[in-house]
Structure formats: structure tokens, C-alpha cells
Amino acid sequence: MKPIETVDKCTTCSTCVAYCPVTRATRAFKGPKLTGPSSERFRLFDETGGGEISEIEALDYCSNCKNCDIACPSGVKISTLNMLARADWCRKHKPPLRDWVLAHGRALGKLARRFPNWMVRLGSTNALSRLLLDKFGVDRRAPMPVFAERSFSEWMEAHNAGLSPTERRNLTKKAVFFPGCFVNDYDPQTGQDLVFLLEKAGYEVIVPDFQCCGVPLVANGFFDEAKAAAEANLAALVPHVASGDVPVLTVCPSCQLMLKQEYGEFFPDAPGLSAVVPHVQDACEFLIGLLESGELELDLREDATKLIYHAPCHLRAQGTGKPGLELLRMAEAHVEDARAGCCGISGSYGFKKEKYDVAATVGAELFQAVKDS
Ligand code: SF4
Ligand code: SF4
Structure with a gap:
């Protein structure tokens, strides 16, 4: 409907x-x-x-x-x-430049990697640049994520080039990984960890030539650009899923929601939609399946570290439970479910000067739960 x-x-x-x-x-x-x-x-x-x-x-x-x-x-x-x-x-009504910047994380990541990482870190965190950013409409109190020195895609390319013929022969199954902008430009380690586990279970990991899933573009009013990104992503994924039972895995709940549900709501006529959507799956859910089937074994170690888990709204909206929490519990981690509602940040929303206080109020229960833990 x-x-x-x-x-x-x-x-x-x-x-x-x-x-x-x-x-x-x-x-x-x-x-x-x-x-x-x-x-x-x-x-x-x-x-x-x-x-x-x-x-x-x-x-x-x-x-x-x-x-x-x-x-x-x-x-x-x-x-x-x-x-x-x-x-x-x-x-x-054209959105302000500030919203364009917040909606185009990958373009910023590419630009940031042209400079030494220390310079980018200093530039995005020192008091003077935060003051300038504040004038630009990015609240100076919002903690800035830091661009990674090397993107996940760059790491993946080098990793694949370094696989030995024997290692390649052991990868008899295929899985597609859609990293999304956050893993690609800010948090490549999460993507690397997933690749490690999938290869351990005998999967060749394919990272398509992807674009932003479109969530920040839609949220900031660049809808037609989001449609073009959706069409490009679907076109890049179709050839991989056409060859059979190949999962398209995501670690970002917002990417997953967009690919699995919102593409159909926003862009129902996008070519390739019906071919790709049934293959999209939460990477943690997929890993649970591998553990249950015995395809993957974990070397469990006693670790007394206490963790707190927050289920993002975009995960809860999919009605698929909390596979990340379940996976941590299967790995015998001491983990507590925060059960504290919305974090307030909603991608780029909480960075905006006029929204920061609203976001902080929304997230207060979660912040307290984290402090208490
Ligand atoms: S929850 Fe909101 S949108 Fe849904 S039926 Fe009630 S008032 Fe309408
Ligand atoms: S719950 Fe409120 S803020 Fe969240 S999507 Fe619905 S209307 Fe928007």
C-alpha cells in the first residue's frame, strides 16, 4: 500500500x-x-x-x-x-548550505582524505572551528564524528588484493556487504570485523560500488538526489543477487531500513527493487544463523567487561527484534539492554543548532542509562 x-x-x-x-x-x-x-x-x-x-x-x-x-x-x-x-x-525552497553539507557525508569524507588526518581532526574539533561551524548552523556542543584515515572501501580493495590463492579457494560462498557512509568514512573497523567473521565462515565478501543509501538526503530535503542514489544502489546490487541465494548485509540500521522498506515507500517504481529487497538482512541476524548452523564458531573468552546496548529506533521500526543484543549474549558478553527510547540524534538532526536542545532532551533518558551503567 x-x-x-x-x-x-x-x-x-x-x-x-x-x-x-x-x-x-x-x-x-x-x-x-x-x-x-x-x-x-x-x-x-x-x-x-x-x-x-x-x-x-x-x-x-x-x-x-x-x-x-x-x-x-x-x-x-x-x-x-x-x-x-x-x-x-x-x-x-532550496535547503540551506548547512543541510547540504550534513546530507553529503561521503563527499565530505572524500574531501577530508585529501588532507592529513591530524589536520582534519584538529580542524573539526578545535574551539575556533567549532565556533565557525556554530555560526554556520552546526551546534558547537554536538560531538563531531571523526573521519577515518582510510575508508572501508580502500581497506577492502587492499584486503582483497592481499588474499592468497589458498585463502581465495576457501571462500566458497558469497555475501554482499553494503557498508553505508558511516562505516565507510567514519568507522571502517566495524566493516573489517564483519569481513573477518564472514571469511572465517567461508564467505567471499563482495562490496558493490555503492552510494549513500539516501537516509540523510531524504531527511535534509534532497529527495530527488536520494532517488538517484537509490536507483544507482539497486543497479549495483541486482547483478549480485540475480545469481541466487546471496544475502545483502548491512550493519547500519538506517541503511537497512532504507534498502528494505523505505525504497519501496519513497521510490516504488525504482528498477530492481523487488529483486534486491528480499535479500537485505541485518548482518548480526545473519551471523546468528551462521553460529546456529555451525558454519561459524567463536573463540569465546571470559570477559568481565559490562556493556550497555541501545536499540536504535530505525532497528525497532523493522520489527526484527534486537539481533545485535542477541549476538552479544550468544558471545557470552555481560550486556544490559538500555531500553531507553530514542537517542535524539537521528543522523544529522541533533547537530543542527535549532534542534540540538530538542535532541538532547529526547536523548536524556538514554544518556542517563549510559551514565548509570
Ligand atoms: S496512531 Fe496517529 S496516525 Fe495512527 S491512527 Fe492514531 S492518530 Fe492516526
Ligand atoms: S515519532 Fe515524531 S519525530 Fe519521530 S518520525 Fe514520528 S512524527 Fe517524526
Whole structure:
């Protein structure tokens, strides 16, 4: 069912309002029921093309966390309606440069790797540049993620080139890994760890020529660019899944949500969608399957380190449980489930100057749980 067709399923019960963390944090946001299905009815009747949303500021407060969708008993695609309405508005009103920068992490990563890493780290964390960034609209209190010296894709290329003929012969099965921008540009180690485990289980890991999944592009109003990225990603994945039972693994819940669910909601006519979507799987879920089937064995070690696990909203929105937590427990880690709702950051949302306080209020319960642990 198309998101727009879910509008009339709304019974105005207000459950979504009770579950929206941003509504609880600020009165500037009118809440999911009003900005979603209720406003959509007016937008549908607007004969000028449904685009002139007078209250974009209120709509803009939606962080696309999807807690409303999780809670709605009628299956209304509230957050998707919000993002589609924002996309319409942004086609007519260009988003600010700050939002362009926040939406294009990979381009920034490529640029950052042209300079020595120490220079990039210093440039993104020292007081003067934080002050300048603050003037630019990136709140100086928001901790900046640091670009990795070498991207995951670069590491992967070198890793594949270094495999011996015997090692290659042992990789008899295939798995596709979609790393996404975060692993590629900020956290390659997580991708490297996954490759290590998959190869240990006899999988050849294929990393397609990928683009950003599109989540930050949609959230910041670059919808048409997100569509082009989705089409490019699907085109890159189709040849790999066409050859049979090949999983497309992700470690980022937002990439996974986008590939598995939101491509179909935002870009239902994208070529390759039906071929790729059934193959998309959480990497932790896949690893659990390998452990259960005996294809992978872990060398378990006694480790008294206590961990706290936070289930991101974009994972909970998929209704697939908490495979990361389950995997840690299978590895006999001492891990506690934070059960503390939304972190507030929602990708680039919490970095924005006008949203930082809202994000900090939303995430307060989680921050406290982490401190207590
Ligand atoms: S929870 Fe669903 S049905 Fe209830 S008000 Fe929100 S959108 Fe409408
Ligand atoms: S996506 Fe999140 S912030 Fe947006 S309306 Fe739904 S619950 Fe609220």
C-alpha cells in the first residue's frame, strides 16, 4: 500500500502523539497526527499542487525516528508522509548550505582524505572551528564524528588484493556487504570485523560500488538526489543477487531500513527493487544463523567487561527484534539492554543548532542509562 493510501486509515486515536519523542520535547512540533495524516488531507485538496506548506518549521521538527509508525495501530505511514511533504516543500525552497553539507557525508569524507588526518581532526574539533561551524548552523556542543584515515572501501580493495590463492579457494560462498557512509568514512573497523567473521565462515565478501543509501538526503530535503542514489544502489546490487541465494548485509540500521522498506515507500517504481529487497538482512541476524548452523564458531573468552546496548529506533521500526543484543549474549558478553527510547540524534538532526536542545532532551533518558551503567 502506498503511504498516501494509508492517510484514511487514521482514526485520530492519538497513540502516535503519545509515542513521539519530539512532541514530548518541544511545543514547536505539532506532533505526528497533525503534521502527518491530518495535514496530508489538506495537502491532497490543495489544487495548487499540494506543496505550499505554511508550517514547514513545524514539519521540519520531525526527525524521521519512526516511533509514530511503530505505535500506530492502523498502519498509517506517518513519518513517510512527513518526509514526502518536506520533499515537496524543499523542491520549491532550496535547503540551506548547512543541510547540504550534513546530507553529503561521503563527499565530505572524500574531501577530508585529501588532507592529513591530524589536520582534519584538529580542524573539526578545535574551539575556533567549532565556533565557525556554530555560526554556520552546526551546534558547537554536538560531538563531531571523526573521519577515518582510510575508508572501508580502500581497506577492502587492499584486503582483497592481499588474499592468497589458498585463502581465495576457501571462500566458497558469497555475501554482499553494503557498508553505508558511516562505516565507510567514519568507522571502517566495524566493516573489517564483519569481513573477518564472514571469511572465517567461508564467505567471499563482495562490496558493490555503492552510494549513500539516501537516509540523510531524504531527511535534509534532497529527495530527488536520494532517488538517484537509490536507483544507482539497486543497479549495483541486482547483478549480485540475480545469481541466487546471496544475502545483502548491512550493519547500519538506517541503511537497512532504507534498502528494505523505505525504497519501496519513497521510490516504488525504482528498477530492481523487488529483486534486491528480499535479500537485505541485518548482518548480526545473519551471523546468528551462521553460529546456529555451525558454519561459524567463536573463540569465546571470559570477559568481565559490562556493556550497555541501545536499540536504535530505525532497528525497532523493522520489527526484527534486537539481533545485535542477541549476538552479544550468544558471545557470552555481560550486556544490559538500555531500553531507553530514542537517542535524539537521528543522523544529522541533533547537530543542527535549532534542534540540538530538542535532541538532547529526547536523548536524556538514554544518556542517563549510559551514565548509570
Ligand atoms: S496512531 Fe495512527 S491512527 Fe492514531 S492518530 Fe496517529 S496516525 Fe492516526
Ligand atoms: S518520525 Fe519521530 S519525530 Fe517524526 S512524527 Fe514520528 S515519532 Fe515524531
